[in-house]
């Protein structure tokens with residue numbers, strides 16, 4: 001007869017989500033608290049996990065804390081923000097990437113999913129190994145989020161989660177429809193402007 005060993009319980013997190021996001025949320029260019037909590041609760045259920053975040057900002061340190069003990073990596077295209085947030089969280093947690101295709105160029109292809117290039121970066125982590133991915137970049141009026149979301153679908157593991165912010169906008173709704181829903185991603189939660197999808 002086989003013997004079994006009881007696994008130790010997961011260590012409880014050191015801070016609550018309310019504490020982690022107390023100083024952020026609701027400012028211009030940020031998510032609201034409800035939006036942060038919706039995804040952070042799901043990351044917490046899996047933490048320590050592999051968390052990939054498109055975009056840095058005031059919330060970067062919070063995501064590292066939510067995924068305490070896990071691997072959290074940020075991808076950012078704006079050098080100014082890499083410098084600024086790098087001094088807060090450590091530059092080793094941020095990788096620079098470049099987007100090449102503006103939204104209008106993708107639109108001109110008739111929103112072909114095959115026409116979306118992956119963003120450029122060395123040792124791209126688009127390897128179907130990430131548990132949770134948060135897409136809140138690039139900044140709205142610049143490139144559009146089709147490239148970052150496409151990259152997220154290449155990075156997430158089967159059954160993993162992708163959250164996309166600013167889904168009240170026409171562009172992000174198209175991204176959801178063409179690059180997530182049509183590829184079998186299931187919408188599992190909506191919190192204000194945030195949508196959370198599960199990978200097939």
Ligand SMILES: C[S@@+](CC[C@H](N)C(=O)[O-])C[C@H]1O[C@@H](n2cnc3c(N)ncnc32)[C@H](O)[C@@H]1O
Nearest residue numbers: 029030055056057058059078081136137138139
């Ligand atoms: C919607 S912002 C992401 C903001 C971030 N989630 C936060 O908590 O502040 C998308 C991009 O804008 C830039 N950015 C970051 N923080 C910003 C801020 N406070 N104001 C304006 N742009 C910001 C970065 O290049 C980032 O990738």
